[in-house]
Amino acid sequence: MQRFYSLLQPHSWRSKYILPSIGIRTTCHCLVLCFFVFITAIAQAQQVTFYESFDEADEGDLPEGWTSWQNGGGAGPIHWSVWKYNQFGVEKYVISDAEPGREGMTDEDWLITPQITPVAGDFLMFNTRRSVFLTGDMFYIKISTTTSKAPDAFTKTLATFAEEDLPEYVDPVNGKIRVDLSAYAGIPIYISFVHVANVGPEAVSGIWFMDDVEVRPKQAAYIDDTFFRQATSPPQPPVKLGDVAFPGTLEFVVNGDYGNVDISSITFTTQGTTDVSLIKEVKVYYTTDEYVVIEDIIAGLVPLFGSLENPSETFEVTGNIAMELGSVHFFWIVYVLDDSRQLVFPYPQIDITFEKYIANGQEYTPSVTTYFGAIDVVPPDVINDNFADAIQITPTVSRYGSSTYPATYEEDHDILAYCQNTGFEEIHSVWWYFIAPGNGLITADLSESRFNTIVAFFDENMSQVACNDDINDNQDQSIISGYPVTAGQKIYVRVSDIGGFGGTSYHEAGVVIMDFTFTTPVGVEDDFQAIRVSVPYPNPAHANASFDLEVYKPGEVTIDIQNMVGKKVLTQRKRYTAGKHTVTLDASALTPGAYLIRVAGHGMDTTRKLIVTR
Numbered sequence: 001m002q003r004f005y006s007l008l009q010p011h012s013w014r015s016k017y018i019l020p021s022i023g024i025r026t027t028c029h030c031l032v033l034c035f036f037v038f039i040t041a042i043a044q045a046q047q048v049t050f051y052e053s054f055d056e057a058d059e060g061d062l063p064e065g066w067t068s069w070q071n072g073g074g075a076g077p078i079h080w081s082v083w084k085y086n087q088f089g090v091e092k093y094v095i096s097d098a099e100p101g102r103e104g105m106t107d108e109d110w111l112i113t114p115q116i117t118p119v120a121g122d123f124l125m126f127n128t129r130r131s132v133f134l135t136g137d138m139f140y141i142k143i144s145t146t147t148s149k150a151p152d153a154f155t156k157t158l159a160t161f162a163e164e165d166l167p168e169y170v171d172p173v174n175g176k177i178r179v180d181l182s183a184y185a186g187i188p189i190y191i192s193f194v195h196v197a198n199v200g201p202e203a204v205s206g207i208w209f210m211d212d213v214e215v216r217p218k219q220a221a222y223i224d225d226t227f228f229r230q231a232t233s234p235p236q237p238p239v240k241l242g243d244v245a246f247p248g249t250l251e252f253v254v255n256g257d258y259g260n261v262d263i264s265s266i267t268f269t270t271q272g273t274t275d276v277s278l279i280k281e282v283k284v285y286y287t288t289d290e291y292v293v294i295e296d297i298i299a300g301l302v303p304l305f306g307s308l309e310n311p312s313e314t315f316e317v318t319g320n321i322a323m324e325l326g327s328v329h330f331f332w333i334v335y336v337l338d339d340s341r342q343l344v345f346p347y348p349q350i351d352i353t354f355e356k357y358i359a360n361g362q363e364y365t366p367s368v369t370t371y372f373g374a375i376d377v378v379p380p381d382v383i384n385d386n387f388a389d390a391i392q393i394t395p396t397v398s399r400y401g402s403s404t405y406p407a408t409y410e411e412d413h414d415i416l417a418y419c420q421n422t423g424f425e426e427i428h429s430v431w432w433y434f435i436a437p438g439n440g441l442i443t444a445d446l447s448e449s450r451f452n453t454i455v456a457f458f459d460e461n462m463s464q465v466a467c468n469d470d471i472n473d474n475q476d477q478s479i480i481s482g483y484p485v486t487a488g489q490k491i492y493v494r495v496s497d498i499g500g501f502g503g504t505s506y507h508e509a510g511v512v513i514m515d516f517t518f519t520t521p522v523g524v525e526d527d528f529q530a531i532r533v534s535v536p537y538p539n540p541a542h543a544n545a546s547f548d549l550e551v552y553k554p555g556e557v558t559i560d561i562q563n564m565v566g567k568k569v570l571t572q573r574k575r576y577t578a579g580k581h582t583v584t585l586d587a588s589a590l591t592p593g594a595y596l597i598r599v600a601g602h603g604m605d606t607t608r609k610l611i612v613t614r
Contacts, residue, residue, distance in 0.1 A: 050116045050215040054092045057082040062094070065114030069150040072107045080111040080193075093211040096195040098131070098204050107205055110150045111193040113213070118181040121217040124158070124191060125178050125257075130166040131206035137163055139208055140194040141179060148190045158191075163206065170209070174326040178257060181215065221256035221325050226366040228354040230375075237451075237509055238376040238405050239350070242339040244294050247352040247375060250331040251290075252323060260322040263305075265358040266331065267316045272351025272374045276313060279350065281336040283307040284317045288327040297334065305331060314355070337377065345401030347511060349374035376450075376511045378403040382430060387413040390431035390492060395518045402430040404451075404497040405509035417456040417496065419467035427454070427499035430512055433492045436485040440520040441552075443481045444493050451497065451510025452476040457483060458492040465491075465553055466578060483578065484530060484552035485518075530602035531557065540611035546584045547608060549599065551576045557601035561585065561610070564594050576601075587612050 057063040060081050068080040080096050096109040130137070139161040142154035159179050167175035181189075197205030230236060230248050239245045254261050266284065270276050285297055286305040296302050306319035323329045335350055351374040356365050384391045385407045393400065407428040414427050434442060446453040455478040457466040468478040478495075485491060495514060500507040534548035551557065554577050561570040569590060585597070590612045597608045 048214055048216040049119055049122050050113075050213075052113075052213045054082050054094050054211060055090060057092060057094075059083055059092070062111075067112045067148055069110040069112070070108065071110075071151070079109050080195075093209060095210070096193075096208040098207050099197075100204055107197045108151075109195045109208075111195075111210075112148050112150060113191045115148070115188050115190055116215055117186065117188045118184050118215055120182065120185045122181045122185065122215050123178045123218055123257075124181055124213075124215055125176055126213040127170050127172050127175070127211045128166055128177055129168060129170045129175070129209045130163050132168055133206070134163050135197065135204070135206040137206040137208070138196045139163075139166065140192075140196065142192045142194060143184065144190040144192070145184075145187055150192060153190070154192050166208075170211070171326070172212070173255065176257075178218065218257040219255075221254055221259040221261050221323075223261055223323075223359055223364065224253040224255035226354070226357070226364075227251040227253070228366060236373065236375045237506060238347075238378040238403055238511055239337075240380050240406050241337060241341065241343060241377055242380050244297065245335040245337055245350060245375065245377070246332065247335055247350055248333050248354070250333070250354060252329040252331070254323050254325055254327065254329060256325060258325070260324050261359050262361075263319070263321045263323060263357060263359055264361075265316055265318050266305075267314065267355045267357065268311075268333070269314045269353045269355055270311065270351065271313070271353045272349065274348045274374075276311070278338055278341060278348055278377065279311055279335050280338050281307060281309045282311050282315065282317060283334040283336065284319070285332040285334065286319075286321050287330050287332065290328065290330055292330075292332055297332070302332070339380075343377065343379045347379075347401070347403070348377050350377060351375065376403070378405065378511065380406070382407045384430045384432065386410050387431050387492070387494075390433045393432050393434040393493070393516050395434070395437045397515075397517045400432060400512075400514045400516060402495070402512045403510065404428040404430060404495070404512060405506050407509075409499075413462070413494075414496070417454050417464060417467045417469070417494075419456075419469045420454055420498075425499060427496040428506065428509060429494045429496040431492060431494055432514075432516075433490060434485075434516070434518070436487055436489045436491070436518070438487045438520060440485060440518055441482045442485055442491065443483070443515075443517045443519075444479065444495075445481070445515040445517075446478045446495060446512065447471060447475065448513040448515065449477050449495075449510060450513075452508045453478045453510075453512065454496045454498070455480055455514075456494045456496070458494065460490050460492075462492075465555075482552075530604055531599065531606065533597075533599045533606045533608055536597060536608055536610045539609075540613040541587050542613050543586075543588045544584050545587050545597075545610055545612075546582055547597065549576065549581045549583050551578055551581065551601070553578050553602065555602055557599060559583065559585070560598040560600075561587075561590070562596045562598060564596070569595070 052063055054063060062068060062082060070079045080094055082092050082094050085091050085093065094111065140157055141159040143156040143158050144153040147153045193210065195208040228248055228250055284305040285302040287302055292302065305321055306317040308315055308317050333352060354366050356363055382403060383389060384402055387410060407430055409426045409428060414429050416425060444455050446455055454469050456464050457480060459465050466480045466483050468480050470476045471479050495512045497509045498507055530552050532550040536545045536547045556573060556575050558573050560568050562568050570585065592612050592614050595610045595612060597610050599606045
């Protein structure tokens with residue numbers, strides 16, 4: 001079962017982290033227990049009379065103009081103060097922290113704003129939460145129209161909350177506190193937030209957490225931002241003709257204080273699609289859940305917003321959805337493809353861009369119109385899926401293509417390549433073979449493929465003779481370059497993905513784009529050498545002697561040192577990879593005189609003369 005998931009938070013929302021706790025603050029300024037995440041909108045469309053994010057205040061202190069007052073409670077300077085959500089971030093909050101009480105004494109922690117003059121229609125609003133565990137605390141909002149001196153100046157109680165009245169976790173829409181200030185329009189006031197705990201010496205109070213304190217009018221629901229993305233992380237995997245194709249997903253972030261946002265139209269383009277006629281129908285489904293299972297859409301369990309047959313390059317899908325506050329809203333786009341097509345390489349691609357939408361009767365343009373790019377559409381059957389289906393390569397420069405999705409796992413032949421750096425045991429491969437028309441060099445270049453490839457060469461005995469996983473540290477495609485072949489030699493070329501679990505899981509699959517070349521360098525036809533040996537150096541030598549060994553394909557090489565009557569005085573055997581190597585021999589124990597270095601491998605035998613002196 002395939003799941004599609006969201007990748008990023010909306011553009012205009014920021015993540016903050018808090019440890020919900022009833023414990024004492026530690027020296028690292030973390031609250032005891034575990035992390036929770038909440039998000040808060042930062043974009044506001046109406047006039048704001050007062051706003052405090054606490055982000056500019058120093059940790060352990062309060063913003064300029066804010067004051068605190070404490071009555072009773074535990075010993076030490078425990079009161080309202082500002083702290084970061086996490087040590088690496090910049091966002092902060094203010095909190096009346098947990099503290100032990102004293103016998104028979106009520107603990108009061110007061111947080112007092114600077115002077116604020118509300119205007120008509122203003123509300124006091126803030127994000128808040130209390131402790132996870134109930135401790136019997138009470139919470140008050142009080143007003144002073146004279147001074148900020150607590151407690152005497154605060155004669156009016158604006159709101160009273162028990163713990164059950166406040167959210168356990170921050171919800172910046174449904175959990176936001178909104179208190180009417182219309183009675184104080186045009187009047188300078190101070191607002192105090194009073195956290196009261198009546199606990200004994202062995203008990204600990206709860207907390208009162210707040211952030212984003214603002215005074216402003218209530219605002220009707222609006223779309224804070226729209227976000228367009230594709231359903232899986234890049235690179236986009238191919239879609240098999242006949243499967244459900246998801247070219248993209250829309251996310252609408254609804255903010256505000258009341259009401260809904262009505263979506264009646266969404267306009268797209270097929271920009272990036274190579275053949276629009278391949279798309280028979282577009283369907284747009286709506287959910288408030290960012291996790292969607294394909295089977296649910298096929299079964300009709302996900303509501304349909306709208307659909308359109310035979311879309312043009314620019315097309316509009318109409319419907320009617322009332323998006324409520326407190327949710328993130330997702331529109332899942334489905335392409336129904338013409339499964340009667342016979343696909344050949346190069347395969348067609350589908351894509352989509354998000355152009356505009358109509359909300360509450362007004363037209364809007366999104367901030368992001370596209371995301372990762374086109375999706376390849378591949379045939380339902382891979383013609384060179386198995387070893388027995390290998391396709392012959394012609395001895396000319398040419399480009400070949402296939403797809404490791406939906407290739408099957410072939411236990412006898414999909415053995416791991418010896419160079420594979422990462423991945424799973426059950427890989428998916430496609431196969432070609434090449435018969436050399438003469439002596440020469442072959443290259444298989446996968447650098448144009450858009451996924452993590454592994455290429456391996458096999459001989460007719462199914463022995464791996466060459467392999468490459470990654471071209472370099474920054475490019476996870478593959479290349480085998482300049483591999484030597486002799487006339488009539490048959491080489492199998494296997495291109496694999498990094499596999500998955502159970503053979504039917506495609507962790508990273510994609511369209512294979514392979515550029516294959518056969519070249520005959522000058523002199524190779526007449527004098528082809530699988531190994532090349534330089535003259536020894538230094539020569540004469542009195543201790544160590546070295547020579548350069550160039551091996552055109554992996555294999556075992558035997559190196560002997562013989563005296564002039566043919567007696568072996570030193571022998572070593574080693575498997576060398578294809579490429580250039582430096583071989584160093586210890587000649588310090590040899591009697592001064594003339595010797596022959598004999599290098600044998602791949603059916604070739606080469607000798608070089610060495611003089612040893614003292």
